[in-house]
Amino acid sequence: xxxxxxxxxxxxxxxxxxxxxxxxxxxxxxxxxxxxxxxxxxxxxxxxxxxxxxxxxxxxxxxxxxxxxxxxxxxxxxxxxxxxxxxxxxxxxxxxxxxxxxxxxxxxxxxxxxxxxxxxxxxxxxxxxxxxxxxxxxxxxxxxxxxxxxxxxxxxxxxxxxxxxxxxxxxxxxxxxxxxxxxxxxxxxxxxxxxxxxxxxxxxxxxxxxxxxxxxxxxxxxxxxxxxxxxxxxxxxxxxxxxxxxxxxxxxxxxxxxxxxxxxxxxxxxxxxxxxxxxxxxxxxxxxxxxxxxxxxxxxxxxxxxxxxxxxxxxxxxxxxxxxxxxxxxxxxxxxxxxxxxxxxxxxxxxxxxxxxxxxxxxxxxxxxxxxxxxxxxxxxxxxxxxxxxxxxxxxxxxxxxxxxxxxxxxxxxxxxxxxxxxxxxxxxxxxxxxxxxxxxxxxxxxxxxxxxxxxxxxxxxxxxxxxxxxxxxxxxxxxxxxxxxxxx
Amino acid sequence: xxxxxxxxxxxxxxxxxxxxxxxxxxxxxxxxxxxxxxxxxxxxxxxxxxxxxxxxxxxxxxxxxxxxxxxxxxxxxxxxxxxxxxxxxxxxxxxxxxxxxxxxxxxxxxxxxxxxxxxxxxxxxxxxxxxxxxxxxxxxxxxxxxxxxxxxxxxxxxxxxxxxxxxxxxxxxxxxxxxxxxxxxxxxxxxxxxxxxxxxxxxxxxxxxxxxxxxxxxxxxxxxxxxxxxx
Numbered sequence: 001x002x003x004x005x006x007x008x009x010x011x012x013x014x015x016x017x018x019x020x021x022x023x024x025x026x027x028x029x030x031x032x033x034x035x036x037x038x039x040x041x042x043x044x045x046x047x048x049x050x051x052x053x054x055x056x057x058x059x060x061x062x063x064x065x066x067x068x069x070x071x072x073x074x075x076x077x078x079x080x081x082x083x084x085x086x087x088x089x090x091x092x093x094x095x096x097x098x099x100x101x102x103x104x105x106x107x108x109x110x111x112x113x114x115x116x117x118x119x120x121x122x123x124x125x126x127x128x129x130x131x132x133x134x135x136x137x138x139x140x141x142x143x144x145x146x147x148x149x150x151x152x153x154x155x156x157x158x159x160x161x162x163x164x165x166x167x168x169x170x171x172x173x174x175x176x177x178x179x180x181x182x183x184x185x186x187x188x189x190x191x192x193x194x195x196x197x198x199x200x201x202x203x204x205x206x207x208x209x210x211x212x213x214x215x216x217x218x219x220x221x222x223x224x225x226x227x228x229x230x231x232x233x234x235x236x237x238x239x240x241x242x243x244x245x246x247x248x249x250x251x252x253x254x255x256x257x258x259x260x261x262x263x264x265x266x267x268x269x270x271x272x273x274x275x276x277x278x279x280x281x282x283x284x285x286x287x288x289x290x291x292x293x294x295x296x297x298x299x300x301x302x303x304x305x306x307x308x309x310x311x312x313x314x315x316x317x318x319x320x321x322x323x324x325x326x327x328x329x330x331x332x333x334x335x336x337x338x339x340x341x342x343x344x345x346x347x348x349x350x351x352x353x354x355x356x357x358x359x360x361x362x363x364x365x366x367x368x369x370x371x372x373x374x375x376x377x378x379x380x381x382x383x384x385x386x387x388x389x390x391x392x393x394x395x396x397x398x399x400x401x402x403x404x405x406x407x408x409x410x411x412x413x414x415x416x417x418x419x420x421x422x423x424x425x426x427x428x429x430x431x432x433x434x435x436x437x438x439x440x441x442x443x444x445x446x447x448x449x450x451x452x453x454x455x456x457x458x459x460x461x462x463x464x465x466x467x468x469x470x471x472x473x474x475x476x477x478x479x480x481x482x483x484x485x486x487x488x489x
Numbered sequence: 490x491x492x493x494x495x496x497x498x499x500x501x502x503x504x505x506x507x508x509x510x511x512x513x514x515x516x517x518x519x520x521x522x523x524x525x526x527x528x529x530x531x532x533x534x535x536x537x538x539x540x541x542x543x544x545x546x547x548x549x550x551x552x553x554x555x556x557x558x559x560x561x562x563x564x565x566x567x568x569x570x571x572x573x574x575x576x577x578x579x580x581x582x583x584x585x586x587x588x589x590x591x592x593x594x595x596x597x598x599x600x601x602x603x604x605x606x607x608x609x610x611x612x613x614x615x616x617x618x619x620x621x622x623x624x625x626x627x628x629x630x631x632x633x634x635x636x637x638x639x640x641x642x643x644x645x646x647x648x649x650x651x652x653x654x655x656x657x658x659x660x661x662x663x664x665x666x667x668x669x670x671x672x673x674x675x676x677x678x679x680x681x682x683x684x685x686x687x688x689x690x691x692x693x694x695x696x697x698x699x700x701x702x703x704x705x706x707x708x709x710x711x712x713x714x715x716x717x718x719x720x
Binding site: 259262263266267270331333336337340341405477482485 | 537538539540541558561562564565566568569571572573574575576577581585586588589590618638
């Protein structure tokens, strides 16, 4: 039975309509994944020496145990966003003589081979090997690794159970942060306590039964949960959320682009993937803190221009790069309905402009780090408004890949092609290089002035630029319509 | 109203549509029948400028559709579910289409009140997004949306498929009423010969992309069509 399933999955992969087209994306993803595993492996090798240096005299295993709880929570957090639930088209099997239990076992078994399960192994196996050469006892290490494997699989199966609710995510984040603060302000010896607990796994090989039992328990819970789900009505019948209607009357102020603006706002708010983009964008306002707190760059470093372009333009690039693919489900309608292309594009530009302004306003507190920070962010916002908006709309004309709006949000590569990677070069890299050159050759003030002026020139020429972009969209219209029609699973 | 000349559409070496000359006068209710792959949807897609003709052109009310957008204000269509916006409620969708066609909410509400019967209480006020409606109900919403804003040309691709019998009968009534006013040109395609002969005054049969029959509907039309497809 499993042989058939494996065979079918194999064919589903190699015969999928998207194979050839998505190869570039897959290769890049593969390289990222391999790099990540490589880094984890390297970290695993060096971990012993790092810990030895950072905590002289302490037992590295003890230290690892103390922080193991955070590793678990962060891994769970990471999996929540990135790991896809195992899917298999079960509909054709329902009427065939295939036991539902073997379908379930197959789906769950397949998930055990997921990339995410190898992350902790790539970190801890090299670490254990180093420990071995340092004279740590072999069997304790072997059982310790087995325990870690058990914990990893537990996380794997726990993730499938919690992945259905956002509340769990918030709870996880809250636990993570509060644990850290409890430890940081010495309110509760979280690390020491957790450390002792996880150190037991190393000390006493018998305790490796606990994670293994947990893994089995969560496997069983998933099994029960999935097994009952293998019915046509429970897979087909989605939970129907009650529609909340709003007339968004305030958009009327924007004149004749109002109906499109309303549509875009509803698009963003009522679909998971777009909604997540908004949260990510808002969250990214804190991105700059990493660099400003690091404080070793000097107030006018190029890195701050990157930060400025990135923060004020995060929604611009996240949302903008998939224009018009967001509307791919009903693009024929948009094209046949009484919508001038020009208006359609102007409303997208309007929406992104609002986002840039909002992000700039949110970034004003960065003035705390000096007036240069504010000046940089301001110049970057103007540059985004004038130059990058037309640019991203222009690159949008190369989109031909469908996006199904109701698919999950993060780690979702649907609609992604080489364009999405290419677009970042003119969008972010070029301004950074330009700034670097100008600052080096002339001065910080001139460099920012050039940014502002370029942005203003872009704004002044918005009309002819938009006309030109509209023409490009018109020429590519037929390719877009047929591309957006192709469903990729 | 609509005229097409030397219209062909070729994919690779395969010609899927080849219509030398087709004139559809204003106010006509026009039916397009044919087997799968006969070119019905291709013709409609060309008319709506969703695909490009390989040769020839379609002129809709003196506007060549692939060179100007000004046919859009007086033309409306429902081809398939890609004409629906899944994350809107039916009401919001109707108002959106209304707004695109210069109709305020009151206008749209007035129009919708004529279709209460057709909706059968399953579309309006359901607090559901279009993506959560059944296929049949989605179709009803799409068809009615194509009547918003007094269009002069209404294009419906397979409007009867997926509808329940009651709704099919009601839809036939609606289309007949629409074409009786002689102001709206209705283009309908269907696999169902009985439905088209009932609602269309002219029926064109497409076969492998070519016009093989062009019939003014009469009492014998159904027989003629049945013998064509049966024989």
